[in-house]
Amino acid sequence: MDERKERELYFWLRLIREFEDRVSALDKQGKVQGGVYSGKGQEAVTVGVCHDLRADDWVFPLHRDLGAFLVKGADPGRLMAQILGKRDGFAKGKDSFLHGGDFSHGIFGATSMLGATLPVAVGSAYKFKVRKEDRVAIAFFGEGASSRGDVHEAMNFAGVHKLPVVFVCENNFYAYSTPNELQFAVEDVASRAQGYGFKGEVCSGNDLHAVMKAAGKAIHRARGGEGPTFLECKTYRYHGHSEHDRATYRTEEELVTWESRDPVERWETYLGKRKYDIASIKTETTERVRKIVDDALAFAEGSPLPEGPEAMEDLYATPVTEG
Numbered sequence: 001m002d003e004r005k006e007r008e009l010y011f012w013l014r015l016i017r018e019f020e021d022r023v024s025a026l027d028k029q030g031k032v033q034g035g036v037y038s039g040k041g042q043e044a045v046t047v048g049v050c051h052d053l054r055a056d057d058w059v060f061p062l063h064r065d066l067g068a069f070l071v072k073g074a075d076p077g078r079l080m081a082q083i084l085g086k087r088d089g090f091a092k093g094k095d096s097f098l099h100g101g102d103f104s105h106g107i108f109g110a111t112s113m114l115g116a117t118l119p120v121a122v123g124s125a126y127k128f129k130v131r132k133e134d135r136v137a138i139a140f141f142g143e144g145a146s147s148r149g150d151v152h153e154a155m156n157f158a159g160v161h162k163l164p165v166v167f168v169c170e171n172n173f174y175a176y177s178t179p180n181e182l183q184f185a186v187e188d189v190a191s192r193a194q195g196y197g198f199k200g201e202v203c204s205g206n207d208l209h210a211v212m213k214a215a216g217k218a219i220h221r222a223r224g225g226e227g228p229t230f231l232e233c234k235t236y237r238y239h240g241h242s243e244h245d246r247a248t249y250r251t252e253e254e255l256v257t258w259e260s261r262d263p264v265e266r267w268e269t270y271l272g273k274r275k276y277d278i279a280s281i282k283t284e285t286t287e288r289v290r291k292i293v294d295d296a297l298a299f300a301e302g303s304p305l306p307e308g309p310e311a312m313e314d315l316y317a318t319p320v321t322e323g
């Protein structure tokens, strides 16, 4: 990997972290519409999976994945406007972060019904296959969502038809307060892949190198017509399930242990070992990401709230016409 790429990856990690922190602060100020589900601590997953995707690939993020929006190319100002419920947001101020997709960048957005995006991701992968296009769909989901019936249906269909989809399970050990041992009776959720007839892989979701390697292989397989992969990334969310959750179901020691495996600091250590001037890289990157987030917030705060009659617009879907 060349230095430019290594620094770009660092930029993405830091931009997501800055964005997450700012959104959490804005939530405390009562400026956010809807819930805030911080993905702080899980940044290496979205960066490692999305950094090398093509513009015409599609991602189906989960509620904790604002990072996937940023890395896939969504405009930070529009993303912030979405979070503040403003008219320039993807949903034109009609909804919270949860239900805003950016179709112009191949981002479907999340849904409240956990797991419900997986059949949609598989449907788009089916379309790619029918049209003989070498495009890929990435379906993110949590280990809690993995217990849903439609997740099983999506994976089974994808396996039968060898579809170009990568199922990325962000296993952060808790589905709200439910720990893994009460969620499934296997050690790795990825082991289920065998039952669907495709490959399952487990990697550390806090190690950007590991995610990039595993995701790179899975994307390559999908693009080359070799079918789906179930990629389980073991990671951890630092915040509660949402900002109102104090996460009393886990210990301080557990949190600190995971913080010591921080994905951003890990990449900084790597850059330092490559003998780059890490102090100046950190300073430059801090300035750069702060400015992007400041500008995004200024744009979002300047964006109007929708007017009443707009509530009646866009009630019915128009067919997606992207190529």
Ligand SMILES: Cc1ncc(C[n+]2csc(CCOP(=O)(O)OP(=O)(O)O)c2C)c(N)n1
Residues within 6 Å of the ligand: 062, 064, 112, 113, 114, 141, 142, 143, 144, 145, 146, 148, 170, 172, 174, 175, 176, 241
């Ligand atoms: C079908 C469904 N069941 C329950 C909920 C309520 N709920 C929202 S997020 C969440 C936890 C999800 O855990 P997981 O899928 O592991 O993702 P994580 O939040 O850990 O990233 C729950 C139970 C929901 N939104 N949809």
